[in-house]
Amino acid sequence: MPTTLWSSRFVFIMAAVGSAVGLGNIWKFPYITGENGGGAFVLVYLACIAIIGLPLMMSEVMLGRRGRKSPIGTMAAVANDEGRSKQWVGVGIMATLAAFIILSFYSVIAGWTMPYILSALKGEFSDISADNSGALFGQLLASPGQLLVWHSAFMVMTVLVSAGGVRHGLERAVTKLMPALFVLLLILVGYASTTGHFAQTLTFLFKPDFTALTAEGVLTALGHAFFTLSLASGAMMAYGAYLPQHVSIARTAVVVAIMDTGVALLAGLAIFPIVFANGLAAGEGPGLIFVTLPVAFGQMPGGGFFATLFFVLLLFAAWTSSISMLESLVSYLNEKGISRVKAAIGGGIAAWLLGITTVLSLNVWSEVTPLAMFSRFESKTLFDLYDYLTANIMMPLGALFIALFVGWKMQATHSRTELGAWHKVWFPIVRYLTPLALLTVFAFNIWGLAGLEAAWHWLTASGQG
Ligand code: PHE
Numbered sequence: 001m002p003t004t005l006w007s008s009r010f011v012f013i014m015a016a017v018g019s020a021v022g023l024g025n026i027w028k029f030p031y032i033t034g035e036n037g038g039g040a041f042v043l044v045y046l047a048c049i050a051i052i053g054l055p056l057m058m059s060e061v062m063l064g065r066r067g068r069k070s071p072i073g074t075m076a077a078v079a080n081d082e083g084r085s086k087q088w089v090g091v092g093i094m095a096t097l098a099a100f101i102i103l104s105f106y107s108v109i110a111g112w113t114m115p116y117i118l119s120a121l122k123g124e125f126s127d128i129s130a131d132n133s134g135a136l137f138g139q140l141l142a143s144p145g146q147l148l149v150w151h152s153a154f155m156v157m158t159v160l161v162s163a164g165g166v167r168h169g170l171e172r173a174v175t176k177l178m179p180a181l182f183v184l185l186l187i188l189v190g191y192a193s194t195t196g197h198f199a200q201t202l203t204f205l206f207k208p209d210f211t212a213l214t215a216e217g218v219l220t221a222l223g224h225a226f227f228t229l230s231l232a233s234g235a236m237m238a239y240g241a242y243l244p245q246h247v248s249i250a251r252t253a254v255v256v257a258i259m260d261t262g263v264a265l266l267a268g269l270a271i272f273p274i275v276f277a278n279g280l281a282a283g284e285g286p287g288l289i290f291v292t293l294p295v296a297f298g299q300m301p302g303g304g305f306f307a308t309l310f311f312v313l314l315l316f317a318a319w320t321s322s323i324s325m326l327e328s329l330v331s332y333l334n335e336k337g338i339s340r341v342k343a344a345i346g347g348g349i350a351a352w353l354l355g356i357t358t359v360l361s362l363n364v365w366s367e368v369t370p371l372a373m374f375s376r377f378e379s380k381t382l383f384d385l386y387d388y389l390t391a392n393i394m395m396p397l398g399a400l401f402i403a404l405f406v407g408w409k410m411q412a413t414h415s416r417t418e419l420g421a422w423h424k425v426w427f428p429i430v431r432y433l434t435p436l437a438l439l440t441v442f443a444f445n446i447w448g449l450a451g452l453e454a455a456w457h458w459l460t461a462s463g464q465g
Pocket of ligand 1: 019023025321324
């Protein structure tokens with residue numbers, strides 16, 4: 001048993017929401033939605049959250065609470081409990097690795113918020129044009145030195161909390177900051193609704209146009225469902241390990257998923273009206289909010305103040321997420337007898353080093369595309385590849401194995417004790433629907449529609465045989 005448990009269900013919810021709500025919701029969701037044509041993508045994403053993400057979150061929290069160890073330790077312990085192969089520990093290892101890779105580039109992006117806080121304080125956004133805002137962002141990306149400074153600062157922040165033990169630092173921070181972020185987003189949406197492009201935004205986000213959706217878009221939506229809920233990365237397993245036994249896992253997971261999705265949708269509602277009103281491109285890419293929002297703040301009364309507040313809150317949201325990424329590794333090293341302080345510093349330095357390659361891929365190495373021999377990765381830089389590898393490959397794969405484990409390898413009586421009445425709904429979903437949905441997306445992505453048909457024939461044929 002770990003020595004400290006969360007002090008209440010509320011605190012766990014806040015920590016899990018802190019982990020879930022981050023750059024994924026406010027930075028990534030709007031830009032990938034823009035890149036993938038809006039409505040249909042959003043619909044697939046919501047479906048992925050509901051039928052794959054949510055049941056998986058319950059599974060991970062449950063595994064964490066049963067194992068009461070680091071994700072690696074938990075997978076080993078639970079597999080052992082169930083009399084299953086030691087190989088299942090691989091799920092924990094892959095999750096820990098995914099979290100580590102994510103942390104390396106997440107820290108670089110989170111670092112962007114800091115120069116934006118300074119610019120906001122200096123009033124640099126007041127009446128800024130879309131062109132100038134784009135140029136400002138371009139200057140930041142073009143400077144490896146600046147990016148490195150902010151990346152380093154953010155990593156230090158992450159290591160500091162992680163070294164002190166997640167509970168103390170985190171509990172206080174999330175309970176105040178998360179609600180503040182929510183309110184600020186509402187204010188932004190309120191402002192965005194006055195731009196005259198709100199109706200267009202509603203159409204863009206909620207009227208599905210399936211011709212705009214590609215197979216890769218579906219995989220991106222799926223991957224993002226994991227990323228945004230902090231799944232298949234050990235974070236929820238690690239936090240589940242500190243969850244008191246009496247708390248309802250299912251109800252808690254539902255609350256976390258709703259809050260997370262709510263924040264993402266609010267971010268979309270806040271950003272796209274401004275994008276449309278200023279003639280910016282929805283498919284702008286990773287810079288979307290950093291180019292768009294300053295324009296909005298620049299026109300708003302009290303914009304300097306709101307801009308400062310917004311980027312500060314975004315920084316905190318990213319911070320409460322990055323801490324949970326490092327937790328998988330730190331809790332594992334801690335089990336191996338390395339002190340939390342040393343583990344956090346060591347892990348932080350390693351992720352910081354890897355992060356430097358992301359810094360460089362935004363400028364000096366922007367033409368370096370290591371996997372250009374594959375058409376799908378033709379124009380992908382190192383940063384793009386880290387993102388792709390984690391969200392589109394490691395996480396869906398990890399998720400598949402977790403679903404298979406809880407659905408087929410774990411005794412149903414065990415999961416029933418953990419999940420109570422919800423077990424009835426959850427079990428058939430993770431046993432059949434989740435793996436099938438995941439395999440479908442994989443097949444679709446690798447072989448296209450023809451592959452899907454082939455897989456269907458294979459399935460129906462083996463069903464008869
Ligand atoms: N969920 C976080 C976000 O949306 C990212 C994250 C991924 C956190 C994996 C922990 C683990 O920003």
